[in-house]
Amino acid sequence: MTLLKKQLVTLCLLCISVVSYSQDYKSEIxxxxxxxxxxxxxxDFNKSMDYVSEDLFKIIPRDQMVRVMEQTFNTPGIEFKLEDAKIHEVNDAEKxxxxxxxxxxxxNVMFMKINAQDDENEDETEEEKAESQELQLSLTKMALQQTFGENNVKYDEKTQFFxxxxxxxxxxxxxxGKDNWNFIVVEKNQKAFLERLLPKVLTDKI
Structure with missing residues (x-):
């Protein structure tokens, strides 16, 4: 085998090795x-904390994070369902x-329903209650559209779920860079908080 052929074979093997490594760690992620x-x-919010960066718990203790999640998704008068979570892309890792x-x-897709409260004003007429509920739904939809985008929010009048x-x-x-991956979700409106968890070179991109 000539020197040129040896170099080409070595180069091909290196490329295959790099591609394989890339696929391995991205598959693990x-x-x-x-x-x-x-x-x-x-x-299962307690289990979900197993995959969160330990650095977060230096700021907010794990048990407190679990309580916050439970309180958020068990807010009285509001039903939540989460479905159809999908990963679209994993970028190359950098050290x-x-x-x-x-x-x-x-x-992901979140379904949210606002239920009528038991302590509603009993003095209101049925018409007033309907108007109050319609106003609440309108304001909720507007707030959700401002947060997630107008085209990303739908309301089903039959099921009453957003x-x-x-x-x-x-x-x-x-x-x-191979395994033991944990995660920090990036929210643009929480940049100041993320600056305590991520390197500046990353938060500058948010």
Missing amino acids: KTQFNDYLDAITSM IEGKFYAMLQYS EIYAEKQAYAISPN
Whole structure:
């Protein structure tokens, strides 16, 4: 085998090795993040914390995070359902300050229903109650559209559920770039908080 052929064979083997490594760690990220999404969808918030960056618990204790999640999804008068969580893309990982970070894009669908409260004003007529409910639904829809986009919010008058499609981002974080990935969900309106968890080079992109 000539020297040129040897060099070409070596180059091909290196390329195959790099592609294989890329697929391996990205597959690991997808597997672990899907486990995280499954825990959130089934509302097993304690289990979901197993996949969250430990750095978060230095700011907010784990048990407090679980309570916040439970309180949020068990708000009196509001029903929540989460469905159809999907990972769309995992970007290449980069090493920053001794850790590996990979941005991923994902989406889910949230269903939300506002139920009538037992302590409604009994002095109101049925017509007044209907008008009050219609106003509440209108204001809720407007707020959801401002947050998630007008085309991403639908209201089903038959089931009385809002259907909200949300595209999100998260950072997968690993000490070695191969496994033990955990995650931080990125919300633009929480940039100041994320600056305590992520390197500046990453938060500058938010």
